[in-house]
Amino acid sequence: MNEQLLKQKLTDLGADLVGFSRLEESPIKGSDLVYAVTVAVKLPDAVLKTINERPTIEYFHEYRTANAILDQIVFLGSRIIEKLGYEAFPVAASQSSIDRKDGYSGLYPHKTSARLSGLGFIGRNGLFISTKYGSKVRLATIYTNMPVTAEYPVIENGCKGCNACKNACPAGAITGNDFDPEKGREHIFNAEKCSKNMKTYQNVGRGAVCGICIKVCPYNKL
Ligand code: SF4
Ligand code: SF4
Known part of the structure; x- marks a missing residue:
């Protein structure tokens, strides 16, 4: 009951997708916030179409x-959960708190709970690919102790032999392996190569975006 109410309120705030999952342990150390609410906002197709072998200012801005928008939705969503009598911890879309082990991962990975929610799967490009909108989405998360249940089964893999992103990546950052939750991200994707390539687009959003592997993915139907 609470989750359907929350889903409706998050949708009213601008969420395009809302999913629920339960984690083995909370990413918030020492807490009982083992449930996750995944929120996705879709990027406009017309803007993604402007990417052609390199990112664009327009894409950077909408990103x-x-x-x-996501940061506001999860902040306000956390307030809603608190009013229902539970604790909630909003995690911003692009976290400024980086895991110092590799310098490329957020401390609280949105994709882990997004995958467990059954809203989509992790593609060979390392991105979350939603069944409804492909990877044309940005994600944010709320961790909570309000019990929620995933509405859909986990989708292990949807790439099915496609290698479009591997072939298009200018950095050679994509290995072509399928995502495997038992193996690290390096199995599918070299974050350092990707990051270095993004920095070559210094005239586009200070080198923080690329988007080529989003543009070419057949799930995105651009
Ligand atoms: S964002 Fe660009 S550099 Fe990074 S994996 Fe995708 S295509 Fe390659
Ligand atoms: S482009 Fe193909 S291989 Fe890459 S994520 Fe999309 S479906 Fe998977």
């Missing part, structure tokens, strides 16, 4: 706008 940041989607992040800002």
Whole structure:
């Protein structure tokens, strides 16, 4: 009951997708916040179409706008959960708190709970690919102790032999392996190569976006 109410309120705030999952342990150390609410906001197709072998200023702007909307949705969503009598911890779309082990991962990975929610799967490009909108989405998460249940089964893999992102990646960052939750991200994707390539687009959003592997993915139907 609470989760359907929450889903409706998050949708009213601008969420395009809302999913629920339960984690083995909370990413918030020492807490009982083992449930996750995944929120996705879709990027506009017309803007993604402007990417052609390199990112564009227009894409960078909408990427940041989607992040800002998500940050507000999970902040306000956390307030809603608190009013229902539970604790909630909102995690921003682009976290400033980076895991110092590799410098490329957020401390609280959105994709883990997004995959467990059954809203989509992790593609060979390392991105979350939703069944409804492909990877044309940005994600944010709320961790909570309000019990929620995933509405859909986990989808292990949807790439099915496609290698479009591997072939298009200018950095050679994509290995072509299928995502395997038992293996690290390096099995499918080299974050350092990707990051270095993004920095070559210094004239586009200070080198923080690329988007080529989003543009070419057949799930995105652009
Ligand atoms: S964002 Fe760009 S550099 Fe990074 S994996 Fe995708 S295509 Fe390659
Ligand atoms: S482009 Fe193909 S291989 Fe890459 S994520 Fe999309 S479906 Fe998977």
